[in-house]
Amino acid sequence: MLALAGVKPGMWVADVGAGEGYYTVRLARAVGPNGRVLAEDIVPGVRDALSDRVQRQKLDNVAVKLGTPDNPLLPHRSFDRIFMVHMYHEVQSPYAFLWHLRDGLKPDGLVIVVDSNRQVRRHGIPPRQLRCELAAIGLEPVKFQALVGGDSYYAAFRAARTRPAPQQIRPCRDRSARSG
16 A cells, blocks of 8 residues: 555655554654654544554654544645545544645645445445545545455545635535445
C-alpha cells in the first residue's frame, strides 16, 4: 500500500483512524527521520495506547493526536498523503469529516483510502459511494486498484476543485450505503 501511494522519505503523512498503529509504525519507517507522521484516532484510550507504543518504540518522527468524529483536526495544508485504512466506512458524518480532512492536504497531496467493497453495515463501502462522497467536497480519483486476496481496494484522490462551503455540499443520492 505504501508503494502504491508513492510514500517517500521526507514526506509528511497522516494516519487517520490509526487505531493500534499498525500503519503508523510502517509509515514512520517509510518517511524516515526527515519525514513526519501524525497518527490520529477519536477514542481517547486508543490514542493513549498508541502514544505509549510510539514512546516505547522511540518513533521520534510520530505525533499522536485525538480527533473528533466529525473532524480529524489535521493542521492546515500539512500532508503529502492522508491515509484512511479500513476505517472510512465507520465515519458517521462523511461530509463534515471530509470537509475538515481535506484542509490538511498540501496542494499536491493525496487522500488514500483502503477499504472493502461491501455495504457499510458489513464494514465496507462500495467504491461508487466512496467516489461520490469525496467528489462532493471536490476530490477526484487518480488511482483505483483492487487488492489481491479479498474484497479490499486501494483508492487515491486529489483536490480537483475548490472545497465547497459546508452548506453547498450536495449529498450523494444513494444513502443506503450509509444506513445500518
